[in-house]
Amino acid sequence: MNIVWATSEAAPYAKTGGLADVSYSLPYALAENGHNVSVFMPYYPQVMGDKCDDTECVYKLLGVPFGDSNEEWASIRQHKISENLSFYFIEFDRYFDRPKLYDWDGNEYSDNAERFIFLSRAIMQAVLALDIQVDVLHANDWHTALCNVYLKSDLYNSYENFSRTKSIITIHNIGYQGVFKKSNLYWTGLGWDYFNVHCFEFYDQLNLLKAGVLTSDMVTTVSPTYAEEILTRDYGFSLERALQHRAVQGKLRGILNGIDVIEWDPETDKLLPYNFSDKDLTGKAQCKAALQEEFGLPVRPDVPIYGVVSRLAHQKGLDVFIECIDDMLKEDDVQFVIIGSGETWQETALSDYAKAYPDKFGAHIGYSNKLAHLVEAGSDFFVMPSRYEPCGLNQMYSMKYGTVPIVRSTGGLEDTVNNYSAGNINKATGFKFYDLYPAALRDTLRWAGSVYRNDKPAFAKMVTNGMKMDFSWHHTAVEYEELYQHANSRF
Ligand code: ADP
Ligand code: GLC
Numbered sequence: 001m002n003i004v005w006a007t008s009e010a011a012p013y014a015k016t017g018g019l020a021d022v023s024y025s026l027p028y029a030l031a032e033n034g035h036n037v038s039v040f041m042p043y044y045p046q047v048m049g050d051k052c053d054d055t056e057c058v059y060k061l062l063g064v065p066f067g068d069s070n071e072e073w074a075s076i077r078q079h080k081i082s083e084n085l086s087f088y089f090i091e092f093d094r095y096f097d098r099p100k101l102y103d104w105d106g107n108e109y110s111d112n113a114e115r116f117i118f119l120s121r122a123i124m125q126a127v128l129a130l131d132i133q134v135d136v137l138h139a140n141d142w143h144t145a146l147c148n149v150y151l152k153s154d155l156y157n158s159y160e161n162f163s164r165t166k167s168i169i170t171i172h173n174i175g176y177q178g179v180f181k182k183s184n185l186y187w188t189g190l191g192w193d194y195f196n197v198h199c200f201e202f203y204d205q206l207n208l209l210k211a212g213v214l215t216s217d218m219v220t221t222v223s224p225t226y227a228e229e230i231l232t233r234d235y236g237f238s239l240e241r242a243l244q245h246r247a248v249q250g251k252l253r254g255i256l257n258g259i260d261v262i263e264w265d266p267e268t269d270k271l272l273p274y275n276f277s278d279k280d281l282t283g284k285a286q287c288k289a290a291l292q293e294e295f296g297l298p299v300r301p302d303v304p305i306y307g308v309v310s311r312l313a314h315q316k317g318l319d320v321f322i323e324c325i326d327d328m329l330k331e332d333d334v335q336f337v338i339i340g341s342g343e344t345w346q347e348t349a350l351s352d353y354a355k356a357y358p359d360k361f362g363a364h365i366g367y368s369n370k371l372a373h374l375v376e377a378g379s380d381f382f383v384m385p386s387r388y389e390p391c392g393l394n395q396m397y398s399m400k401y402g403t404v405p406i407v408r409s410t411g412g413l414e415d416t417v418n419n420y421s422a423g424n425i426n427k428a429t430g431f432k433f434y435d436l437y438p439a440a441l442r443d444t445l446r447w448a449g450s451v452y453r454n455d456k457p458a459f460a461k462m463v464t465n466g467m468k469m470d471f472s473w474h475h476t477a478v479e480y481e482e483l484y485q486h487a488n489s490r491f
Contacts, residue, residue: 001135001484003030005039006123008116008143009101010087013079014046016101017311018257018393019140019172022222025260026480029473031085033481038132040123040144042096043077043089055079055089059129064092064122067187072118076126088130090122106344113180116208117187120146124156134165136484142178145169145212146188149199152215153190166487169216171209173390174230174237175315178208202238213242217487219252222391223412227254235388255480256415257391258473264376264397266467271373276402278467284377284402291378294371295337295362304452305335306445307379307403309372309394312342312350317385317408317436322349324438324445329357334449337362337379339371376401381448385433385441389413395430399466404459405430406448408441416471420451425458429466 009015010023027037047055059076066072074092081087090096095115102108109115120139124147127134139147148167150156184206185195195201200211213219221227229235231244246252263269266284267277273290276283285301292299310316318340328334338350338361347365354363364371376382382398384407391412395405399417407413409432417430433444452459 001035001481002133003027003035003037003136003138003484004123004127004132004134005037005138005140006120006144006147007039007041007140008119010039010041013041013087013089014044014101018391021260021393022172022257023140025258025263025473026477027085028081028260029258029477030480031082033477034084035481036084037086038127038130039085039087040126041087041089042119043091044096044101045099046101047089055087057091058088059126062090062122062125062129064118064125065189066118066121068189074122076129088126090119090126092118092122095119106342113178113184113206113208114187116143116178117146117184120144120150121189123147124150128159128161131161133161136168136487137162137165138168138170139212139216140170141172142176142209142212145178145208148216149188149190149194149211153194155189166218166484167216168218168220168483168487169209169212171213171219171221171230171390173315174209174221174235174239175388177202177210177237177239180206180208182206207239210239210242213239213246217251218483219243219246220483221252221254222257223415224254224256225414226388226390226411227252229388229411253483255476255483256412257393258476259393259396259400259471261400261472264400266377266401269373269377271370272377273374276377278402278464281402281463287374287378288380289378291337291374292335294374295364296358297335297337297362298359303333303335304381304449305337305379306381306383306406307375307398308336308338308340308383309375310338310340310342310384312340312346314343315387315389317387317441318346320436320438320441321383321385322346322353324442325353327442328445329353329360332446332449334445335360335362337375339364339366339368339375341366376403379403380452381406381431381445383445384408384413385436386410386413387436392416396469396471399429399469400471402463402467404448404462404466406444407432408436409434418465420448420458420462422458425461427465428458428462429469430462 007023009020011020055077274283274286389411420428
């Protein structure tokens with residue numbers, strides 16, 4: 001199949017979260033299975049960074065109709081990974097040559113509607129310019145949802161390139177929907193007849209994700225539990241009615257994400273000072289010491305370290321973590337290390353803990369992939385108290401690195417972690433809690449700590465259970481292939 005994957009970010013080129021990881025590793029897995037995959041994303045300055053600029057300009061003057069009558073000129077750059085996998089970058093500096101992808105100092109860029117409407121239109125034009133006969137158009141989140149609306153519209157439905165195209169939209173996070181003033185409809189080049197409840201209209205505003213959900217042949221999200229949760233008022237962010245409508249039609253599915261098992265392999269990971277495997281954990285103990293040193297904590301093998309790597313956003317529940325660990329820092333013999341950036345008050349609270357408890361709490365405020373790998377490898381526990389978590393990748397990375405996840409039972413966290421209990425030790429891979437209260441999280445952190453100290457065989461078993469789990473894309477890539485083949489008929 002010829003698969004076009006539309007996204008706003010992909011690792012290693014530009015990344016703010018898990019969408020980037022998935023936008024590299026799933027296309028990679030599909031290409032390995034023999035499909036031709038073309039990934040389209042913006043050409044941000046980050047792409048020019050250290051990793052590549054192996055990109056090459058393959059199309060200089062791409063005309064992109066924008067608004068009612070304007071035409072803008074972009075270029076297409078290509079990074080060819082293999083014969084059947086290419087990343088294509090839409091180069092258009094006015095919108096994409098910015099220091100950060102979506103915001104500055106926590107404030108969304110005021111022209112984000114224009115930027116991503118432009119991206120979607122440019123992707124459609126690029127497909128025509130490169131003359132790709134598209135079998136599958138796979139859009140991701142609100143930023144590229146419009147591609148699937150365009151596909152069915154008069155603007156594109158008569159092109160031969162799209163004559164057999166099935167459209168899929170994957171929701172990676174329904175908390176972000178691309179809701180803007182309705183006047184932004186102008187930029188789409190689509191008429192006001194599209195501004196109705198079956199498409200863009202959402203409380204008299206323009207909702208790009210909603211339009212994608214209602215017009216795509218198939219809607220997916222990134223775990224089976226999240227696919228159920230988003231049908232409810234608590235998790236649907238006001239899109240639950242639209243999603244219920246698609247679910248009744250049999251057009252909504254939850255497919256669990258996999259992980260990139262080449263990048264995230266403790267035996268070969270070049271970002272780690274020491275490597276290890278489930279057969280020999282010596283390197284893990286050395287990574288723990290290196291982690292303690294890195295964060296200026298006392299180097300002690302016996303104390304449990306709880307690690308966190310996260311965006312500091314409301315979704316992630318770290319406000320509750322910040323509240324609950326105060327008692328533990330005062331009373332318990334524990335260490336915490338955290339890497340994160342996001343809400344300013346959380347950044348400040350974490351830095352304050354690091355100042356107040358230099359022997360127990362280490363914080364790196366910012367983004368560091370290298371440190372993230374060290375935290376995954378050197379910690380004993382990995383904490384994810386998410387309010388909601390469509391899939392979550394870190395809990396899977398941590399299990400592969402022999403680090404036991406402690407998670408709130410929601411979305412993909414529910415689907416990937418097997419809760420510890422005395423009777424379940426052969427399967428257990430982590431600790432779960434249900435209600436997001438400081439006391440519930442604190443009790444679970446302490447419960448895990450007591451298993452670490454007092455039941456070493458059980459803890460060791462959980463470590464190896466996690467390391468043996470298969471989270472590779474092999475299974476899920478097959479699920480996507482099935483979905484692509486049957487998007488119009490069986491599902
Ligand atoms: P989300 O996409 O909601 O942030 P995921 O768990 O799916 O959550 O993916 C997060 C990804 O971003 C992981 O690869 C994680 O390691 C990475 N990440 C998040 N914050 C940081 C950070 N401050 N430094 C390095 N990596 C980070
Ligand atoms: C989103 C979600 C996260 C998921 C990722 C990749 O950012 O918040 O849970 O793992 O997308 O699908």
